[in-house]
Amino acid sequence: xxxxxxxxxxxxxxxxxxxxxxxxxxxxxxxxxxxxxxxxxxxxxxxxxxxxxxxxxxxxxxxxxxxxxxxxxxxxxxxxxxxxxxxxxxxxxxxxxxxxx
Amino acid sequence: xxxxxxxxxxxxxxxxxxxxxxxxxxxxxxxxxxxxxxxxxxxxxxxxxxxxxxxxxxxxxxxxxxxxxxxxxxxxxxxxxxxxxxxxxxxxxxxxxxxxxxxxxxxxxxxxxxxxxxxxxxxxxxxxxxxxxxxxxxxxxxxxxxxxxxxxxxxxxxxxxxxxxxxxxxxxxxxxxxxxxxxxxxxxxxxxxxxxxxxxxxxxxxxxxxxxxxxxxxxxxxxxxxxxxxxxxxxxxxxxxxxxxxxxxxxxxxxxxxxxxxxxxxxxxxxxxxxxxxxxxxxxxxxxxxxxxxxxxxxxxxxxxxxxxxxxxxxxxxxxxxxxxxxxxxxxxxxxxxxxxxxxxxxxxxxxxxxxxxxxxxxxxxxxxxxxxxxxxxxxxxxxxxxxxxxxxxxxxxxxxxxxxxxxxxxxxxxxxxxxxxxxxxxx
Numbered sequence: 001x002x003x004x005x006x007x008x009x010x011x012x013x014x015x016x017x018x019x020x021x022x023x024x025x026x027x028x029x030x031x032x033x034x035x036x037x038x039x040x041x042x043x044x045x046x047x048x049x050x051x052x053x054x055x056x057x058x059x060x061x062x063x064x065x066x067x068x069x070x071x072x073x074x075x076x077x078x079x080x081x082x083x084x085x086x087x088x089x090x091x092x093x094x095x096x097x098x099x100x101x
Numbered sequence: 102x103x104x105x106x107x108x109x110x111x112x113x114x115x116x117x118x119x120x121x122x123x124x125x126x127x128x129x130x131x132x133x134x135x136x137x138x139x140x141x142x143x144x145x146x147x148x149x150x151x152x153x154x155x156x157x158x159x160x161x162x163x164x165x166x167x168x169x170x171x172x173x174x175x176x177x178x179x180x181x182x183x184x185x186x187x188x189x190x191x192x193x194x195x196x197x198x199x200x201x202x203x204x205x206x207x208x209x210x211x212x213x214x215x216x217x218x219x220x221x222x223x224x225x226x227x228x229x230x231x232x233x234x235x236x237x238x239x240x241x242x243x244x245x246x247x248x249x250x251x252x253x254x255x256x257x258x259x260x261x262x263x264x265x266x267x268x269x270x271x272x273x274x275x276x277x278x279x280x281x282x283x284x285x286x287x288x289x290x291x292x293x294x295x296x297x298x299x300x301x302x303x304x305x306x307x308x309x310x311x312x313x314x315x316x317x318x319x320x321x322x323x324x325x326x327x328x329x330x331x332x333x334x335x336x337x338x339x340x341x342x343x344x345x346x347x348x349x350x351x352x353x354x355x356x357x358x359x360x361x362x363x364x365x366x367x368x369x370x371x372x373x374x375x376x377x378x379x380x381x382x383x384x385x386x387x388x389x390x391x392x393x394x395x396x397x398x399x400x401x402x403x404x405x406x407x408x409x410x411x412x413x414x415x416x417x418x419x420x421x422x423x424x425x426x427x428x429x430x431x432x433x434x435x436x437x438x439x440x441x442x443x444x445x446x447x448x449x450x451x452x453x454x455x456x457x458x459x460x461x462x463x464x465x466x467x468x469x470x471x472x473x474x475x476x477x478x479x480x481x482x483x484x485x486x487x488x489x490x491x492x493x494x495x496x497x498x499x500x501x502x503x504x505x506x507x508x509x510x511x512x513x514x515x516x517x518x519x520x521x522x523x524x525x526x527x528x529x
Contacts, residue, residue: 073264
C-alpha cells in the first residue's frame with residue numbers, strides 16, 4: 001500500500017536499525033522499503049528478515065533516486081538498503097563546503 | 102599597541118594571565134593594551150556590528166595572542182595584536198550586519214514561538230533540508246519566518262540537530278570554568294619544526310594552523326579532491342591571509358589508496374587539527390586516541406560547534422548566538438543581533454593555537470577538545486551591568502578618532518588543491 005509522504009516524516013526499517021527522514025518526495029503514493037520490507041512510522045517491536053541485495057545505510061548520508069525526484073536523509077544507519085518501487089535508492093555526493101559562513 | 106593618547110587597560114593582560122595559569126604555564130604578562138571598546142572599534146567590529154558589545158571580548162582576543170607570544174616569543178609574522186584578527190574578513194569583504202542578517206549574509210535571527218533562534222543556511226544544499234526541518238515545503242525566507250514563529254525553540258533546535266542544519270538558540274549561558282578539555286597520553290620531546298596535518302576548513306582551524314606556522318610548524322592542509330576548503334571560492338585575499346605558505350594535499354577518503362595516504366599522514370603528524378563531526382572519522386575508522394597513543398608527544402586537536410557529545414553542526418555566526426552575543430546586545434541595547442562576522446571562528450582559532458602550542462611544548466601527548474560555543478562564552482568573560490557598560494563604552498568608542506588597526510599582509514603563496522601530492526606522497 002503506497003502512501004504520500006510529507007517532508008520531515010521519519011520512517012523506520014522493519015528488518016534493521018535504519019531510520020530515514022523524508023527531505024522531499026513527489027506528491028504521489030510511494031512504497032518505501034528497507035531490506036525488502038516496507039518501512040513504517042515508528043520503530044517496530046521486533047525485526048523481521050531481510051531479503052534481496054543489501055549494502056547498508058550510513059547515518060548522515062543523503063539518498064536519492066536516479067531521477068532525483070525524491071531525497072531521504074539517513075538519521076540512523078543499518079544493514080538494509082532503502083528502495084522505492086523496487087529500485088534501490090543510492091547515496092548522494094557529499095555536500096559542498098560553503099565558501100563563507 | 103600604544104598610540105599616545107588612547108585609553109590603555111589591563112583587560113588583555115589579565116585575561117592572558119588567566120589563560121596561562123589555566124595551561125599551568127609560569128609566564129606572566131603585564132603590558133597595558135587598548136581598552137576593550139577601543140579594540141572593538143579599531144578591529145572593525147563596531148563598524149560591522151553597528152553597536153558596542155559590552156563584553157571585553159576584543160581585549161580578550163588581544164590577551165589570547167599575548168599569552169601565545171609569552172609562550173612562543175614574538176616571532177616575526179605573528180599579528181601585532183589579537184583583536185585585529187576578529188575583523189579581518191568583514192573589512193576585506195566590506196560586509197556589515199544588516200538588521201537581523203549576519204555580515205556574511207547567510208544567517209538570520211528569527212523569532213520562534215517562545216524565543217529566538219539563529220538559522221544559517223550557508224551551504225547551497227541546506228535549503229533542501231528546510232522542508233524536512235519545518236515539516237512543510239518552505240522554500241524562501243518569508244516562509245521560514247512565518248513558520249518558525251509558530252514553533253518552540255527547543256523543538257526547532259532538536260530537529261535541526263538531527264538533520265544537520267545550523268540552528269542555534271539565543272541564550273546567555275553561564276561562563277564555563279575552562280576553555281577546552283584535554284586527555285593526556287605519553288609525552289615526548291617536542292620537535293623544533295613540528296609537522297601539522299590540518300584537516301579543518303573555513304576559518305577557525307586554518308587560522309590556528311596559520312599562527313602555528315609562524316611559530317615554526319610545517320603545515321599540510323588536507324582536503325578532499327572533490328571537497329576543497331569552501332573558502333577557496335570565497336574572498337581570495339582573506340583565504341591567502343590564513344592559508345598562504347601551507348602545503349596542500351588532497352586525499353580521496355573513499356578510495357583505499359586515499360584513505361591509506363591520509364592514515365599514514367595522521368600517523369606521522371606531530372599535530373593534527375580537525376573540525377569534522379565525530380561520525381565522519383568513526384566511519385573512516387580513525388580514532389584520535391589510538392593515533393596519539395601510538396606516537397608519544399602527538400597533539401590531536403578536535404574542534405566542534407557544541408562539544409562532541411552534542412553531535413551538532415554550527416558555523417561562526419550561529420554558534421555565537423548560543424554563546425551569548427545576541428542576548429548581551431538585547432540586554433544592553435534592546436536589539437538582538439549578530440556581533441562581528443562569524444565571531445566564534447577567529448576567537449576559537451586564536452584559542453586553539455594557544456592550547457595546541459602550550460600542550461605541544463609541554464611534551465604533547467594530548468587529545469584536545471574545543472567546543473566553539475564554550476570557548477567563545479569563556480572569552481566573552483565575566484559580564485557586569487550590560488546597559489551601563491554599553492553606555493560608557495559607546496562613549497569611549499565614539500570619542501576614538503584613530504584609524505582601524507592596519508590590515509595584515511602576506512607575501513607567501515597559496516598552494517592549489519592537492520598541489521603537493523606528488524612530493525609528499527613520495528615521502529619527501
